[in-house]
Amino acid sequence: xNPVILRPxxxxxIAVGTSTAIMKATAETTCGPLSVSxxxxxxxxxxxxxxxxxxxxxxFYVLEGTLHMTLGDHEIDASAxxxxxxxxxxxxxxxxxxxxxxxxxNISAPGGLENYLRELAVAMHSGTTAVTSDLAAxxxxxxxxVVT
Numbered sequence: 001x002n003p004v005i006l007r008p009x010x011x012x013x014i015a016v017g018t019s020t021a022i023m024k025a026t027a028e029t030t031c032g033p034l035s036v037s038x039x040x041x042x043x044x045x046x047x048x049x050x051x052x053x054x055x056x057x058x059x060f061y062v063l064e065g066t067l068h069m070t071l072g073d074h075e076i077d078a079s080a081x082x083x084x085x086x087x088x089x090x091x092x093x094x095x096x097x098x099x100x101x102x103x104x105x106n107i108s109a110p111g112g113l114e115n116y117l118r119e120l121a122v123a124m125h126s127g128t129t130a131v132t133s134d135l136a137a138x139x140x141x142x143x144x145x146v147v148t
Contacts, residue, residue, distance in 0.1 A: 004029050011038070014117045017124055018042050027111030035113035038063070040103045041096040050093045050147045051139065057109045058086040060094065065102030068095045091147050116142035 004025065012023040014037075025036040041047065050070065060067060062082045069076050069084055070093045077097075078084055086092045096102040106113065119138050136146040 001029075001031055012114070014114070014121050016117055016121045018045055019047075021106070021117050023114050023117075024105075025111070026114045030111055032111050034107060034109040035111040036108075037106045037113060037117070038103065039106055040101055041067075042101050043096060043099045045096045047094040047096075048139075048144070048146075049135070050091050051144050052091045052147060053086075053088050053143045054145070055088055055110070056112075056143045057088060058092065059105075059107040059109075060084045060086075061105040061107070063103045063105065065096065065100050066098045067102045067104050068097045070094070112142060116144065 006024055009022065012026075014021045014023065019039060019041045021037040021039045023035070023037050025034060027035055060069070060078070060083070062078050062080050064080055066080075067078045067082070069078055071084070071086060072091055076082075076084070116139065119141075120135070123134065123138055139146055
């Protein structure tokens with residue numbers, strides 16, 4: 001494994017709707033243990049539907065703005081500097097309900113988040129994710145179980 005050095009704005013850019021994820025680490029570059037993305041959500045953007053993971057630990061570190069998190073029945077507005085760890089089995093979602101953009105790191109262990117984001121971006125660009133079941137089918141391939 002070789003060192004990876006990415007400067008600001010470097011990394012694979014994946015546009016999912018109006019959000020952007022810049023992959024800083026992938027399962028490939030870490031030999032599997034984790035993925036790291038720098039995500040930006042514009043003002044008022046909803047994130048994914050409530051979901052859970054069987055094996056993935058999902059973590060979030062807010063860099064700028066405020067990320068609205070729902071963790072089970074608990075809601076929090078996480079401002080810059082906030083860190084949230086979501087263990088497997090916890091239903092969660094996130095959004096930007098503020099009037100300013102939010103930028104955050106999403107660290108997932110094990111890695112592979114990038115594959116989900118890539119496939120979701122392609123499906124959204126082609127218009128095939130209009131139905132929640134389409135999104136759920138994509139998500140299920142990557143340890144995302146949409147909770148309805």
